[in-house]
Amino acid sequence: MMTSSARTRLIAAISVVAALGLSIRYAATFWSDRIAQTDRPPFQGATFGDLRDATWLPVRSLLAGGDPYDTATHLQQFPYAQDFPTYAPAHLALWLPLGPLDWNGAMAAYLAVSIVVVAAIGSWGGVRALREWTGRPGSPAAVVAAAGAGVTALWLARMVTAAVGPGQPSVVYALVAAPAVLGVRRGSVAVGLITLTCLKPQVGLAVFLVLLAQRRWREAAGGVLLAGGVSLVVAVVLADGFGGLPGFIGTFLRNVQTASSVRVSAVTVEERIDLEASLLDLGLRPGGLVLGAVTVAGLALVYVVVRWSERRGLRATGAVLGLGVALLPIYHISYDASWLLLPLAVCVGELHRRQGDRWLWWAAPGLAALAVATWLARWHGFDVLFGTGTGVLAQRVLLVAGLLATAAGLVLADRARTRVVAGVTTAH
Numbered sequence: 001m002m003t004s005s006a007r008t009r010l011i012a013a014i015s016v017v018a019a020l021g022l023s024i025r026y027a028a029t030f031w032s033d034r035i036a037q038t039d040r041p042p043f044q045g046a047t048f049g050d051l052r053d054a055t056w057l058p059v060r061s062l063l064a065g066g067d068p069y070d071t072a073t074h075l076q077q078f079p080y081a082q083d084f085p086t087y088a089p090a091h092l093a094l095w096l097p098l099g100p101l102d103w104n105g106a107m108a109a110y111l112a113v114s115i116v117v118v119a120a121i122g123s124w125g126g127v128r129a130l131r132e133w134t135g136r137p138g139s140p141a142a143v144v145a146a147a148g149a150g151v152t153a154l155w156l157a158r159m160v161t162a163a164v165g166p167g168q169p170s171v172v173y174a175l176v177a178a179p180a181v182l183g184v185r186r187g188s189v190a191v192g193l194i195t196l197t198c199l200k201p202q203v204g205l206a207v208f209l210v211l212l213a214q215r216r217w218r219e220a221a222g223g224v225l226l227a228g229g230v231s232l233v234v235a236v237v238l239a240d241g242f243g244g245l246p247g248f249i250g251t252f253l254r255n256v257q258t259a260s261s262v263r264v265s266a267v268t269v270e271e272r273i274d275l276e277a278s279l280l281d282l283g284l285r286p287g288g289l290v291l292g293a294v295t296v297a298g299l300a301l302v303y304v305v306v307r308w309s310e311r312r313g314l315r316a317t318g319a320v321l322g323l324g325v326a327l328l329p330i331y332h333i334s335y336d337a338s339w340l341l342l343p344l345a346v347c348v349g350e351l352h353r354r355q356g357d358r359w360l361w362w363a364a365p366g367l368a369a370l371a372v373a374t375w376l377a378r379w380h381g382f383d384v385l386f387g388t389g390t391g392v393l394a395q396r397v398l399l400v401a402g403l404l405a406t407a408a409g410l411v412l413a414d415r416a417r418t419r420v421v422a423g424v425t426t427a428h
Helices: 005-030 049-063 071-077 091-095 103-134 141-157 159-165 171-174 177-182 187-197 201-213 217-238 242-271 275-281 288-311 315-326 334-354 357-375 380-386 390-427
Strands: none
Touching: 005 141, 005 159, 049 071, 049 091, 049 103, 049 187, 049 217, 071 159, 091 217, 103 141, 103 159, 103 171, 103 177, 103 217, 103 334, 141 334, 159 171, 159 288, 159 334, 159 357, 171 177, 171 187, 171 201, 171 334, 177 187, 177 201, 177 315, 177 334, 177 390, 187 201, 201 217, 201 288, 201 334, 217 242, 217 315, 242 275, 242 390, 288 315, 315 334, 315 357, 315 390, 334 357, 357 390, 380 390
16 A cells, blocks of 8 residues: 555656656747747737737847837837836846847747746745645755745646747736745845836736835835836836936826727727726726726725735635736736735635635635636637636636635635634633
8 A cells, every 4th residue: 555655756757757747748839839020919819929019029129229119110120029018127138038039039048948938936936835734844855845836837738838829928927926926045146036016017006016015025015116216227228318208208108098998809808807998898988087997996906805814814715816817907018916816825825724624625615716717727628618708708707706706705605713712712
């Protein structure tokens, strides 16, 4: 009969083989489906289109003395490309090494970085979830098994492959949000992770609010200031000196406006999961004041739900609720929900170990809906069975339902605990 330690070693071996196998499989698939350098969108399932248009060409434009934020000029220079999304200027600095590479070299470098990021974040998340569930580090074999399981789970999630395949830098910025908000031991590492999230403004904003609610002001300020400082340097280069900064700011703001209009029609609302996209999909066009009020209320709610969780010692639970709510009030493509994958696993362990299984049972239906929304939604099978766009529609519905059910379950569990404590106090 197999002993417990032997079983753990077997599971570790299986998880490592699965993680390696999936990494190799997706790397080979993405490489074989790559676009040519001058292919025009839509790419019909071909890979690395976003890498070319959101990273490689803008970096090459920067190195050549151009300004990729100037949409009209940029598209004249690269007529086969999509417009440059409004990433922070520090985004160009991070990916600067891709600029001198030819197209094949840039694709290979990006693919290698993505595989390393998925492996690192997945391993960290698996080990963190194991420790949260058991309350102890675990044996070396258990740690390896958890790390392999974390990497495997990320590769099996449609959200991750839907970002890595097109060459989205979001796979880096969204995935690192998990260790940024769940906390790492070294403050300097946390600041670095927070800086990365700030390179995609809507990701950085959500992470910043979660950190404020966690009372981690110093780390939050450090990440924002570092991202802002690097962005300022890049902006000065793009503006040809400090004297050109006012003109660059105007160009940057026009990029925000034109990019939004382009994405409503070209990228299609069907790829987005925020509330505005849901309303547009229903044929409703809310006014600016309404959208502004929804945005402010939604961002305030992020802070409220995280503070509520923090006061009860539930950091991972607060991260799930905060990052989940943050997907609704501002522009988000469906794969941004990948930042929930690992916090969900850690949250389950946290509720099990710190509050007892009763809390976990109360929250289980909502957490299950969120897991499906982030792990399975946008699966191609939805579109095949029910029509184009139903995968993202299912994700929107499951996301809202999961957040409401999770919050309701936690509140009910908290009230039940309060009544028990009050009863014990009265009895004494």
